[in-house]
Amino acid sequence: xxxxxxxxxxxxxxxxxxxxxxxxxxxxxxxxxxxxxxxxxxxxxxxxxxxxxxxxxxxxxxxxxxxxxxxxxxxxxxxxxxxxxxxxxxxxxxxxxxxxxxxxxxxxxxxxxxxxxxxxxxxxxxxxxxxxxxxxxxxxxxxxxxxxxxxxxxxxxxxxxxxxxxxxxxxxxxxxxxxxxxxxx
Amino acid sequence: xxxxxxxxxxxxxxxxxxxxxxxxxxxxxxxxxxxxxxxxxxxxxxxxxxxxxxxxxxxxxxxxxxxxxxxxxxxxxxxxxxxxxxxxxxxxxxxxxxxxxxxxxxxxxxxxxxxxxxxxxxxxxxxxxxxxxxxxxxxxxxxxxxxxxxxxxxxxxxxxxxxxxxxxxxxxxxxxxxxxxxxxxxxxxxxxxxxxxxxxxxxxxxxxxxxxxxxxxxxxxxxxxxxxxxxxxxxxxxxxxxxxxxxxxxxxxx
Numbered sequence: 216x217x218x219x220x221x222x223x224x225x226x227x228x229x230x231x232x233x234x235x236x237x238x239x240x241x242x243x244x245x246x247x248x249x250x251x252x253x254x255x256x257x258x259x260x261x262x263x264x265x266x267x268x269x270x271x272x273x274x275x276x277x278x279x280x281x282x283x284x285x286x287x288x289x290x291x292x293x294x295x296x297x298x299x300x301x302x303x304x305x306x307x308x309x310x311x312x313x314x315x316x317x318x319x320x321x322x323x324x325x326x327x328x329x330x331x332x333x334x335x336x337x338x339x340x341x342x343x344x345x346x347x348x349x350x351x352x353x354x355x356x357x358x359x360x361x362x363x364x365x366x367x368x369x370x371x372x373x374x375x376x377x378x379x380x381x382x383x384x385x386x387x388x389x390x391x392x393x394x395x396x397x398x399x400x
Numbered sequence: 401x402x403x404x405x406x407x408x409x410x411x412x413x414x415x416x417x418x419x420x421x422x423x424x425x426x427x428x429x430x431x432x433x434x435x436x437x438x439x440x441x442x443x444x445x446x447x448x449x450x451x452x453x454x455x456x457x458x459x460x461x462x463x464x465x466x467x468x469x470x471x472x473x474x475x476x477x478x479x480x481x482x483x484x485x486x487x488x489x490x491x492x493x494x495x496x497x498x499x500x501x502x503x504x505x506x507x508x509x510x511x512x513x514x515x516x517x518x519x520x521x522x523x524x525x526x527x528x529x530x531x532x533x534x535x536x537x538x539x540x541x542x543x544x545x546x547x548x549x550x551x552x553x554x555x556x557x558x559x560x561x562x563x564x565x566x567x568x569x570x571x572x573x574x575x576x577x578x579x580x581x582x583x584x585x586x587x588x589x590x591x592x593x594x595x596x597x598x599x600x601x602x603x604x605x606x607x608x609x610x611x612x613x614x615x616x617x618x619x620x621x622x623x624x625x626x627x628x629x630x631x632x633x634x635x636x637x638x639x640x641x642x643x644x645x646x647x648x649x650x651x652x653x654x
Contacts, residue, residue, distance in 0.1 A: 290450020374436035
């Protein structure tokens with residue numbers, strides 16, 4: 216549970232692997248967002264951390280970079296790894312000692328997954344969240360979930376939880392394939 | 401007791417209950433009755449341990465004696481644990497696991513829902529994240545209570561037995577002590593009267609749908625977990641959970 220502090224060794228190794236950008240101060244904020252959009256979620260490698268909506272903000276003054284990242288779930292085991300992947304991508308771009316802040320508020324919601332992210336999830340075989348998190352009822356009926364493979368809405372839930380905390384397990388009653396549904400929270 | 405002392409105590413209660421229930425559920429790894437349930441139970445455990453960590457980190461900052469979240473979890477003995485007695489009860493059969501989860505989830509949901517509006521910003525922040533997860537947990541456990549209660553004769557008997565067995569630990573969930581009262585007065589903790597009404601209201605509603613009967617509100621109740629007086633089960637949980645960090649202190653790679 217200790218925070219990983221980027222050591223000088225990490226920087227050296229990173230610069231051995233990837234030629235470091237000699238002039239990071241020329242990077243614009245848009246360019247940094249574009250770099251972040253290449254960092255994939257390790258558990259759902261179809262979408263980037265930007266498309267997933269977990270990178271909340273960044274500030275960059277040409278030498279110091281600070282990025283706000285929010286975890287999807289309190290116990291998401293990928294939280295540290297994602298922070299490290301982001302830091303590594305930034306170091307590879309020549310930015311020294313990027314600061315990654317873990318922010319809990321406002322709490323992440325699936326409403327923040329971008330349209331592009333939703334399409335990529337579907338293409339990957341994961342049904343994207345349906346409806347708006349704010350309208351979900353406590354003990355009410357479930358949303359109708361379309362099969363990401365054949366598009367049929369004739370599906371049933373097998374379990375409230377799937378392969379990771381952020382997903383539930385469904386089955387299509389037409390094409391018979393089981394599939395993950397990205398839970399709406 | 402200053403307000404900060406009360407807050408530290410209250411944070412440890414939230415953290416310890418999450419942690420011990422997470423550990424209990426983890427015992428079902430590889431042993432749950434169906435693979436879907438295994439996934440569900442492990443995910444609930446993961447959420448709870450993650451929430452525990454957020455509470456512990458805040459508690460550690462306030463206690464400020466050099467201990468971090470890990471040290472609070474792994475180096476305190478049973479009498480220093482502040483979890484509810486409910487969560488340390490054994491998994492037993494799956495009806496008991498389910499009833500324990502349901503009773504806890506109802507309490508957890510209403511508590512967190514109130515903590516979202518806490519005057520302490522850090523508490524409100526952690527609760528805002530956790531309440532989404534707790535809502536989902538309650539959806540699942542209440543579904544199972546209904547399915548078992550309104551299922552076969554065998555499943556009905558088992559979940560009813562589980563309700564009867566665990567009822568004696570429900571009083572502690574909704575009976576406030578001086579720490580709970582201090583937190584309510586400070587604008588942090590929930591209104592104890594409201595919490596009690598909400599808890600019984602939802603438990604009765606779900607039980608009715610599940611064709612189950614619940615015990616009396618004024619039945620004799622086991623209490624003491626919040627003060628560090630535990631049932632014999634907690635020591636065994638800690639023995640398993642704490643062995644490695646106690647045998648290999650400060651090891652960073654196991």
